[in-house]
Amino acid sequence: MAQNELSTLKRGLLVLELVKKKEGITLAGVMKELHLSKSTAFRFLTTLEEMKYIYKIQTQYFFNRKMFSEETGERSNKDRASLHSIYQVAQSLQMSTYLGKVDGTDLVMTQVIHSPFLNSADEEIGNRSKLHQSALGKVILAHLDERSLASILSKMSLERATKNTFQDSQLFRYHLKSIQEDSYAFDDEERIVGIRCVAVPVFRNKKVVAALAVAAPAEQINRSNIKQIATKLKWGSKAVTKEIETIESIH
CATH class of the missing domain: 1.10.10.10 (Winged helix-like DNA-binding domain superfamily/Winged helix DNA-binding domain)
Structure with missing residues (x-):
């Protein structure tokens, strides 16, 4: 040579x-x-x-x-679930960032990133909560087809996590319709007192497969900046979808 x-x-x-x-x-x-x-x-x-x-x-x-x-062969399921585009969202918004999916009537965390937004919080991957208690779960429910939504809702009990958690099933249905129209969900201390969350759906082949969200102390997320946060998250959601498609296309 x-x-x-x-x-x-x-x-x-x-x-x-x-x-x-x-x-x-x-x-x-x-x-x-x-x-x-x-x-x-x-x-x-x-x-x-x-x-x-x-x-x-x-x-x-x-x-x-x-x-x-x-x-x-050595890579864990956690590593395989790690998506680089989520780090970009976290660094852009400077807030804890989450990716979650549905499992039955639960929301399961598949990726979690906290400050300084360089590493995955692996110890939180797999954590569960009820779908109706967070913006992540609500935004997924809001974008399901009617049959899938009805099936999940029929199995759900609206357990309270905080005094702000939805417990009225009829009111919750109206709330989901509003989320679908806005294309984002807002969690106003509904799962953890003092913490607010904004979430958007992640689509694959035009079907909702997960949700992307940021969470922060209540004073950092308010009515004046929710839409700005949601706009950045929507960009992030598209980046996540594109990354998944890119990874799948090369294997």
Whole structure:
């Protein structure tokens, strides 16, 4: 192998190692870290992406761990559930960020991120609560088809978590319709006193599959900033869907 080919291979491996280390890096970041020109960095990243060693979400590149069989077998369900786009939401809003899904009449946490928004709070993954007690659960219920919603509601008992939790089934139905119209849900200390939450649905193939939310002390989330928070969460929801589709498409 010619010397220039060895040099190219070495630089390509350095780019791959950098993407793996950073867990999300832009073209500009690669240029700066490895002192590469824009065209050279772009060529390496594009080649690695085409070979499925890395994948791109918006402007950031991520290491595709599933390409390496020795790592694939060892990865836990928690790792496989980890989505990079959720970190971007958390860092943008500077609030604890959650991803949850339905299991029976419960909401189950699948990803949780707290300040400084760099690592997943794995000890909270798998935590359960009743669907009607939080914005996450309510926004999923509000976007289910009528048959699925009726089936779940028939099995639910509206247990109170705080004095603000919904207990009137008829009023709760009207509340869900309002959430569907707004495309976001607001939890006004309904599960934990002193904590408010805003959530939006996450769709896959036009069906709601999860919910994305942020939570913070009541004074940080109020009527004046809810819509702004919901707008950023909706962007995040689309990014989550795109990331799921991207990951599925390369395997």
